[in-house]
Amino acid sequence: DAGVTQSPTHLIKTRGQQVTLRCSPKSGHDTVSWYQQALGQGPQFIFQYYEEEERQRGNFPDRFSGHQFPNYSSELNVNALLLGDSALYLCASSRLGGYDRELFFGEGSRLTVL
Amino acid sequence: DQQVKQNSPSLSVQEGRISILNCDYTNSMFDYFLWYKKYPAEGPTFLISISSIKDKNEDGRFTVFLNKSAKHLSLHIVPSQPGDSAVYFCAAIYAGGTSYGKLTFGQGTILTVHP
Helix, strand or coil: CCCCCCCEEEEECCCCCCCEEEEECCCCCCCCEEECCCCCCEEEEEEEECCCEEECCCCCCCCEEEEECCCCCEEEEEEECHHHCCEEEEEEECCCHHHCCCCCCCEEEEECCC | EEEEEECCCEEEEEEECCEEEEEEEEECCCCCEEEEECCCCCCCCCEEEEEECCCCCEEEEEEEEEEECCCCEEEEEEECCHHHCCEEEEEEEECCCCCCCCCCECCCEEEEECC
16 A cells, blocks of 8 residues: 655755646545645645645745645645745645544655755 | 744653653644654654543553643653654644644654664
8 A cells, every 4th residue: 555655756956946746645545735844844834635626725925836636646836946945845645635634744855946 | 933842852862761752832722733753764654643632642652641721742652762763743733623634843853762
């Protein structure tokens, strides 16, 4: 039973560029949440997708956008990259529209912005 | 506005002894709390949780205590093992309303268990 998978694992971009990160949820899960973890900090909630719609959003600018596909997989897009966007981006999935409070996390995508 | 705080960045413990990791929160709307463990190059993995209607939850070597009046929770690991060395995150959620899946995390505590 595959857990949450994310790609790519590492990537390097320059300021102003755009990036797309991908996530496949754990089998049987229908809800995907994205988190940003800066160095030395805890993960911060970006947004959550359920039924292909953004259901709730954290305190992140509109440069951060996402998408959920019919197979429940999800993408996180970040436009006009800033140096401060360098972080580990974690995808987490859950069941029952997120009502099941236990989140399963992927290994993350490490983004470095130069 | 750090609503969940882990004030100890690191903790060092001898194998076999007790590890106590602490967490404080400020938002009284939080009603469910979780602990996650994270190894390097891996995503956080769920460890144990507690609902605000309880004051203690135990799972093997791991026990979480919740003091609602003090807005404080702690994770006890007894006995500690070298394999427990990891970063531990406290997280909270307001399970009512529409906050499903939106965890608020603390900064994490690095636990090192020495053989």
